[in-house]
Amino acid sequence: EVQLVESGGGLVQPGGSLRLSCAASGFHFNTYWMHWVRQAPGKGLVWVSRISSDGTTTGYADSVKGRFTISRDNAENTLYLQMSSLRADDTAVYYCARLVVGATTWGQGALVTVSS
Amino acid sequence: DIQMTQSPSFLSASVGDRVTITCQASQDVSYYLNWYQQKPGKAPKLLIYDTSNLETGVPSRFSGDGSGTNYTFTITSLQPEDIATYYCQQYQILLSFGPGTTVDLK
Numbered sequence: 001e002v003q004l005v006e007s008g009g010g011l012v013q014p015g016g017s018l019r020l021s022c023a024a025s026g027f028h029f030n031t032y033w034m035h036w037v038r039q040a041p042g043k044g045l046v047w048v049s050r051i052s053s054d055g056t057t058t059g060y061a062d063s064v065k066g067r068f069t070i071s072r073d074n075a076e077n078t079l080y081l082q083m084s085s086l087r088a089d090d091t092a093v094y095y096c097a098r099l100v101v102g103a104t105t106w107g108q109g110a111l112v113t114v115s116s
Numbered sequence: 117d118i119q120m121t122q123s124p125s126f127l128s129a130s131v132g133d134r135v136t137i138t139c140q141a142s143q144d145v146s147y148y149l150n151w152y153q154q155k156p157g158k159a160p161k162l163l164i165y166d167t168s169n170l171e172t173g174v175p176s177r178f179s180g181d182g183s184g185t186n187y188t189f190t191i192t193s194l195q196p197e198d199i200a201t202y203y204c205q206q207y208q209i210l211l212s213f214g215p216g217t218t219v220d221l222k
Contacts, residue, residue, distance in 0.1 A: 035211070044216040045152070045160060045203055059210045062117045095159065099211075102172055106159035 002026035002105050004096050009110030016086050020110050022079040022096030027103070030054075030074035035099050036081050038092035039109075048094070049081065064090075086114045118142050118206050120214035128222045135191040137217045139204035144184050148208040151180055151189045154216075155200045163202075164189065196221065 008020040020036075036048040049060045049070040058070050069082040079096050093109040119142040129135050139149065151164040162171045164180040167187060177192045191198055199221055204214040 037213075044201075045154070045205075045213040047205075047211040047213055050211065061210070061212070099162075101162070101165045101169075104162045104171075108159075 004107035006107045006110035017084040020081040024077045029077040040092040122214035130222045137189045139187045141185045145206040145208035150205045152203045
């Protein structure tokens with residue numbers, strides 16, 4: 001079964017850091033570009049970041065550039081999102097996703113709450 | 117970033133109605149435009165890719181069209197199970213989503 005499972009969410013103070021993980025299973029993880037997408041409570045989808053299948057190419061939304069870092073460990077079938085200098089408006093459910101026609105897959109999401 | 121806008125942000129329609137949502141990009145996205153459906157508490161589902169191609173298993177009442185900066189998404193005959201929020205998404209330059217259109221039953 002194809003599955004993406006996020007972990008690492010939680011409550012963090014403004015200015016703090018947090019690392020999300022996404023464990024992939026049921027497919028050849030090392031052949032797919034992967035993404036992070038977030039959704040604030042009651043709000044719309046916001047694309048955050050992507051990484052190439054071999055990890056050498058990354059991209060970020062302007063809102064997180066310089067603060068977030070995406071990475072992956074293909075040996076461990078795991079995607080990461082290192083988040084720093086967190087702000088209240090980063091509060092959201094963070095989804096890892098494989099956005100491929102015919103094989104779109106989303107995780108269940110990890111809630112990140114930035115609050116003092 | 118390419119900015120995406122959608123209209124309307126909310127619409128109310130009856131079963132059997134034709135529903136159309138528009139999506140505008142801040143620059144040409146060259147047909148690299150997808151449409152997703154999201155129901156409450158669920159992950160988004162890809163319905164239309166590359167402007168007008170129906171994802172496998174998606175009912176034919178859903179369709180998409182457009183070019184350049186202007187795109188449309190249509191449900192030809194609204195069904196109760198279509199009540200959801202719909203998002204356009206471009207991938208010409210990185211990715212970005214529109215703000216969403218919530219479709220409700222009148």
